[in-house]
Amino acid sequence: MPKLGMEPIRRAALVKATIEEIGAQGSLDVTVGQIARRAGMSSALAHHYFGGKEQIFLAAMRHILSTYSAEVRGALSMATDPRSRVEAVIRAGFSTSNFRPEVVAAWLNFYVLAQTSPDAARLLSIYYARLRSNLCHGLRPLVGDRAPEIAGRIGAMIDGLYLRQGLGQGLPSGEGTIGQVVHLLDLELGAAQS
Amino acid sequence: MPKLGMEPIRRAALVKATIEEIGAQGSLDVTVGQIARRAGMSSALAHHYFGGKEQIFLAAMRHILSTYSAEVRGALSMATDPRSRVEAVIRAGFSTSNFRPEVVAAWLNFYVLAQTSPDAARLLSIYYARLRSNLCHGLRPLVGDRAPEIAGRIGAMIDGLYLRQGLGQGLPSGEGTIGQVVHLLDLELGAAQS
DNA sequence: TTGTTTCTTGATTGACGGGTCAATAAAGAT
DNA sequence: ATCTTTATTGACCCGTCAATCAAGAAACAA
Numbered sequence A, B: 001m002p003k004l005g006m007e008p009i010r011r012a013a014l015v016k017a018t019i020e021e022i023g024a025q026g027s028l029d030v031t032v033g034q035i036a037r038r039a040g041m042s043s044a045l046a047h048h049y050f051g052g053k054e055q056i057f058l059a060a061m062r063h064i065l066s067t068y069s070a071e072v073r074g075a076l077s078m079a080t081d082p083r084s085r086v087e088a089v090i091r092a093g094f095s096t097s098n099f100r101p102e103v104v105a106a107w108l109n110f111y112v113l114a115q116t117s118p119d120a121a122r123l124l125s126i127y128y129a130r131l132r133s134n135l136c137h138g139l140r141p142l143v144g145d146r147a148p149e150i151a152g153r154i155g156a157m158i159d160g161l162y163l164r165q166g167l168g169q170g171l172p173s174g175e176g177t178i179g180q181v182v183h184l185l186d187l188e189l190g191a192a193q194s
Numbered sequence C: 001t002t003g004t005t006t007c008t009t010g011a012t013t014g015a016c017g018g019g020t021c022a023a024t025a026a027a028g029a030t
Numbered sequence D: 001a002t003c004t005t006t007a008t009t010g011a012c013c014c015g016t017c018a019a020t021c022a023a024g025a026a027a028c029a030a
Helices: A007-025 A032-038 A043-050 A053-077 A082-093 A101-114 A118-166 A174-193 B007-025 B032-038 B043-050 B053-077 B082-093 B101-114 B118-166 B174-193
Strands: none
Touching: A007 A032, A007 A043, A007 A053, A007 A101, A032 A043, A032 A053, A043 A053, A053 A082, A053 A101, A053 A118, A082 A118, A082 A174, A101 A118, A101 B101, A118 A174, A118 B118, A118 B174, A174 B118, A174 B174, B007 B032, B007 B043, B007 B053, B007 B101, B032 B043, B032 B053, B043 B053, B053 B082, B053 B101, B053 B118, B082 B118, B082 B174, B101 B118, B118 B174
């Protein structure tokens, strides 16, 4: 049965299974055995390819982050004016792929992991820096030096809405969630003009 | 050595030790043994008084929530006009006692617990309902029917800033954090007037 | 004194989970 | 044909941890 060149296939399957398992179980405590079973292999093979549980999680996190980055790039490529740039970043953050319950649950899991794992903390800070940079890039032509603080507030609200969604305390419709952030953007732009 | 009437003393010591241990260790995974050792007793005694690990956590969460409620009541008692009522709620949420790293870490822990424990989820929803109610009560005289959605945005930003603080990605000064939310309040009030 | 209740812990149990290892099997290389 | 590399797993080890239990020690009641 052993086919050659299995490594990338197995790694991708494990990353996919990790995200699915977190979402399916709802819990943030998933075992390597559960992930491996969902991916159709033994837990020993998961260890063979990744070395440990934490590295499996980090690989899943990198996958989510790279997907997110690609979506942001795609959305930005269609934006012409600064205002639509900012909206593109917000919409990408709340895109269906990022907003699926299992991905939100994965984010919560990674938040927890970032408390103890320097690698996870580093990845998270990269995400924050990128988000800030993307928002500032669109905001600076509109509000100048006030861009960083406005970006901070928008980012905080995105995180807060994410959290509530993950806890099942958010609004039922995800579209309304985007509207909340866009509303904040409107307020900030209106205040900066005066 | 056994003194009589130890139960309330032991329970309070365990609640205090639970919060301290979460903050001291930084991690969200604390064991009953660590909590009991910090409280100066054996893990068996902790089980004797609380029955299980989850109930220890829930007791600590209830303590934090009741402290928070008392602070909100105290701050509201000194507010006269609606605007200062809203600010009082915001300031109480970011009071030094709620904003200490160990309390923030405890909140993250309870978020995680709420994913699996119905009791924890119930407590969290009570917190959310109270926060919404407190904010709406102050906002309604100012903005009328728009109070609920504005309260939702303010609450989301509070949560988001909490999250960043817990992850060490927030601003160094907690005072600036309050300013962010007050800034949002100003924007919302200004927009509602027009 | 003789129970009885309250407090307290060391020792133990049982389960779970991450990680390792030897062994097996296929595919290619020499 | 033999050797090496890659793939794969079942079985096992070891540590951790929640929860239990039996027993001891102090205060109190009879």
